[in-house]
């Protein structure tokens with residue numbers, strides 16, 4: 044019997060991360076935040092002075108990321124990258140890094156290694172389409188771009204980070220476009236994905252929806 048996986052894919056700032064970590068916690072499952080791997084590769088490239096267009100150079104970094112997750116913190120080598128990892132600028136760099144097939148391939152096995160008992164909740168762009176095509180539950184999470192920009196804006200302001208809603212919206216649309224139009228593993232719902240539009244839903248309602256779907260599968 045294969046180890047169960049719940050995939051949660053969707054665009055930038057759709058709330059995948061929060062939803063995935065809540066669902067994982069309720070079920071006592073492992074969590075894979077696949078975006079963090081692309082973000083960490085981008086930070087590693089920045090540290091090493093590797094250009095974001097240097098596909099072989101980036102793939103080498105991705106293949107041996109000294110990444111560790113401990114006590115809700117993320118370390119790259121010895122460095123605590125928990126905060127820089129979440130910066131908008133890091134997300135933008137990650138979106139460029141993730142265009143390269145060699146980088147995606149280099150991170151493939153690492154992602155599979157998160158599939159451990161009793162189960163996994165994986166969030167990203169291609170969890171259901173490429174990494175875990177046999178997952179019994181695939182959720183495609185969406186919300187309007189305006190909603191997502193507003194949420195991101197609120198989130199940044201609450202952390203005391205200055206943010207402009209128009210430039211956030213423009214940034215987000217650019218990343219959506221780049222992620223959906225790229226040649227390799229573009230962002231799109233898997234054929235067997237269930238769509239969840241959380242524009243009008245609170246986090247608890249989204250969690251309950253996913254848990255209900257999961258109960259229906261098990």
Ligand code: C5P
Nearest residue numbers: 077078079081137138141167168169222
């Ligand atoms: O989800 P998050 O914003 O952390 O992802 C950062 C970037 O990493 C995305 O814009 C996307 O380009 C890339 N990514 C990806 N495949 C994934 C997860 C993230 O290409 N599975």
